[in-house]
Amino acid sequence: MTSVSIxxxxxxxxxxxxxxxxxxxxVLPALxxxxxxxxxxxxxxLLRSVTxxxxxxxxxxxxxxxxxxxxxxxxxxxxSAVVTAITVVIGYPIxxxxxxxPRRWADLLFGIIILSMWTNLLARTxxxxxxxxxxxxxxxxxxxxxxxxxxxxxxxxxxxxxxGMTYIMLPFIILPLVTTMRGIEPDLLRAAALCGAGRxxxxxxxxxxxxxxxxxxxxxxxxxxxxxxxxxxxxxxxTSNMMAAELIAQLIQSLLNWxxxxxxxxxxxxxxxxxxxxxxxxxxxxxxxxx
Amino acid sequence: MxxxxxxxxxxxxxxxWSTPLLAKDMVFTSWGGTTQDAQKDAWAxxxxxxxxxxxxxxxxxxxxxxxxxxxxxxxxxxxxxxxxDFAVKAGKxxxxxxxxxxxxxxxxxxxxxxxxxxxxSFYYSFALGYNRDQFxxxxxxxxxxxxxxxxxxxxxxxxxxxxxxxxxxxxxADGVAPDKLYPLDLDRAFKKLDTIKPQIIxxxxxxxxxxxLASGEAPIGMFWNGRIDAIxxxxxxxxxxxxxxxxxxxxxxxxxxxxDKEAAxxxxxxxxxxxxxxxxxxxxxxxxxxxxxxxxxxPDVRATLPDEHTQGQVNLDMAYWAEHRDExxxxxxxxxxx
Numbered sequence: 001m002t003s004v005s006i007x008x009x010x011x012x013x014x015x016x017x018x019x020x021x022x023x024x025x026x027v028l029p030a031l032x033x034x035x036x037x038x039x040x041x042x043x044x045x046l047l048r049s050v051t052x053x054x055x056x057x058x059x060x061x062x063x064x065x066x067x068x069x070x071x072x073x074x075x076x077x078x079x080s081a082v083v084t085a086i087t088v089v090i091g092y093p094i095x096x097x098x099x100x101x102p103r104r105w106a107d108l109l110f111g112i113i114i115l116s117m118w119t120n121l122l123a124r125t126x127x128x129x130x131x132x133x134x135x136x137x138x139x140x141x142x143x144x145x146x147x148x149x150x151x152x153x154x155x156x157x158x159x160x161x162x163x164g165m166t167y168i169m170l171p172f173i174i175l176p177l178v179t180t181m182r183g184i185e186p187d188l189l190r191a192a193a194l195c196g197a198g199r200x201x202x203x204x205x206x207x208x209x210x211x212x213x214x215x216x217x218x219x220x221x222x223x224x225x226x227x228x229x230x231x232x233x234x235x236x237x238x239t240s241n242m243m244a245a246e247l248i249a250q251l252i253q254s255l256l257n258w259x260x261x262x263x264x265x266x267x268x269x270x271x272x273x274x275x276x277x278x279x280x281x282x283x284x285x286x287x288x289x290x291x
Numbered sequence: 292m293x294x295x296x297x298x299x300x301x302x303x304x305x306x307x308w309s310t311p312l313l314a315k316d317m318v319f320t321s322w323g324g325t326t327q328d329a330q331k332d333a334w335a336x337x338x339x340x341x342x343x344x345x346x347x348x349x350x351x352x353x354x355x356x357x358x359x360x361x362x363x364x365x366x367x368x369x370x371x372x373x374x375x376d377f378a379v380k381a382g383k384x385x386x387x388x389x390x391x392x393x394x395x396x397x398x399x400x401x402x403x404x405x406x407x408x409x410x411x412s413f414y415y416s417f418a419l420g421y422n423r424d425q426f427x428x429x430x431x432x433x434x435x436x437x438x439x440x441x442x443x444x445x446x447x448x449x450x451x452x453x454x455x456x457x458x459x460x461x462x463x464a465d466g467v468a469p470d471k472l473y474p475l476d477l478d479r480a481f482k483k484l485d486t487i488k489p490q491i492i493x494x495x496x497x498x499x500x501x502x503x504l505a506s507g508e509a510p511i512g513m514f515w516n517g518r519i520d521a522i523x524x525x526x527x528x529x530x531x532x533x534x535x536x537x538x539x540x541x542x543x544x545x546x547x548x549x550x551d552k553e554a555a556x557x558x559x560x561x562x563x564x565x566x567x568x569x570x571x572x573x574x575x576x577x578x579x580x581x582x583x584x585x586x587x588x589x590p591d592v593r594a595t596l597p598d599e600h601t602q603g604q605v606n607l608d609m610a611y612w613a614e615h616r617d618e619x620x621x622x623x624x625x626x627x628x629x
Binding site: 068071133136240242254 | 493
């Protein structure tokens with residue numbers, strides 16, 4: 001496991017704290033709270049999905065049979081995958097820049113990224129709506145410059161959702177990537193250069209493999225968060241690319257169809273966990289193959 | 292995921308419900324924004340002064356939360372502003388307290404919006420709104436114009452959710468007589484909507500609808516009348532057509548098992564009084580449900596309210612919607628997603 005050895009070399013021998021028998025009782029209150037607040041409600045929701053409106057699996061049957069639900073789920077995974085891919089491509093160079101920039105500039109850039117994270121999500125989403133619309137700044141500028149004649153349709157569709165979500169997810173991929181990249185010895189890249197590797201080779205054979213844990217961690221986080229995303233797709237998307245969270249919210253908050261809402265929520269949870277497990281396994285295999 | 296967690300937290304909150312209310316406090320819940328601000332100023336503040344009962348504000352209204360509270364047995368909300376079709380359905384489903392009409396005087400209330408479990412809190416119309424900058428020569432007049440892509444080109448905006456309104460206006464535009472609307476011919480409505488589907492931008496909230504109309508992103512569409520009025524007052528050149536305006540009301544309801552039923556009834560009695568209703572109408576552009584409020588409003592204000600445009604006005608049938616909400620929703624989202 002290359003990554004682990006790198007991190008340990010950077011941080012010195014790990015000091016493991018021994019957890020004695022008393023440790024468990026310390027975390028017990030937190031555990032109970034966690035169970036009560038997170039696990040129990042999910043179980044209750046699951047229970048509703050098989051008891052409302054009547055005992056049985058009819059909600060799940062409808063979930064599988066209905067073309068609408070299928071389309072929403074497919075779209076949810078599609079959007080999340082696209083957003084994750086673009087986020088990695090854009091986030092990677094930014095993260096590397098943060099690592100190699102002089103401290104002062106890095107801090108400034110870091111501040112900008114953090115600041116965007118702290119700004120109200122709804123405000124940021126509305127801002128994109130205003131920027132992207134047909135009469136918005138982007139279209140007006142492009143028309144003014146003579147690049148396009150007709151305004152582009154950038155919002156209320158997949159393009160709008162992708163742009164908005166990518167922007168909002170970027171910090172979540174940059175931060176884990178920076179952490180991983182900081183652990184990479186610059187000497188390794190110098191060594192690669194000394195051994196005759198060009199820039200591309202050094203990137204492909206040294207930097208990329210070593211930063212893979214960061215990509216995997218950040219990518220997974222982005223993907224999983226995207227699966228449950230609500231506000232941004234709801235406002236920037238059209239109805240043909242509704243995502244699962246919006247459907248679930250609609251079922252639970254407005255239609256009071258908790259049985260169906262529970263079934264959809266549970267399906268999303270199971271699919272997410274399954275995907276998480278799959279990705280972990282693939283990632284481990286990739287690591288093992290490299291080691 | 293975040294949604295799932297918040298839903299989880301909702302249940303968690305329902306289980307852990309234990310907020311003790313002060314004896315003289317009640318909680319009024321509504322949709323937030325300018326509407327709730329107006330409700331606070333026109334109803335809650337003067338009511339507190341008169342009765343000594345302090346009215347705390349909460350929101351936005353969330354039917355899921357309301358149901359969770361009622362099921363937990365101790366709803367923290369005393370009075371809630373809901374949509375009328377929900378009020379009808381929730382009353383039937385046993386989620387609401389029956390209202391005490393010995394406290395609430397319903398003789399002056401618009402009977403269209405009174406049920407054993409609810410009274411109208413204000414009434415609004417879905418009306419045709421348009422941005423004059425985009426339609427200089429010819430202005431749209433009717434719901435048929437909304438479907439006329441050559442006469443009135445551009446995007447149009449409609450209410451996103453499966454709720455009374457859009458299907459009705461499609462049928463009216465297709466030539467169905469107002470008194471023949473119900474039961475809704477869903478096939479025909481969706482077929483009519485198909486003709487403009489690629490040109491539709493859906494709005495999911497009032498602020499969004501205003502943004503779309505004011506910016507010209509969607510120069511024509513259906514809007515809550517108060518929202519068009521607010522844009523106009525802010526100086527944007529928008530027009531409104533009251534032709535076949537579709538009325539619906541919000542309703543005041545009391546969640547079953549609420550801690551202070553007595554305060555709830557008193558508050559509703561106050562809020563639906565002539566003066567409180569007139570004050571609210573003045574602030575919002577929505578019509579009063581109390582027939583005595585008219586005399587308390589100036590003619591120029593009255594002209595902007597739906598109750599001055601009753602000619603050709605079409606009532607959305609809340610009882611029908613309460614009955615068929617689920618089945619319509621299924622078709623609605625299926626069609627929308629295609």
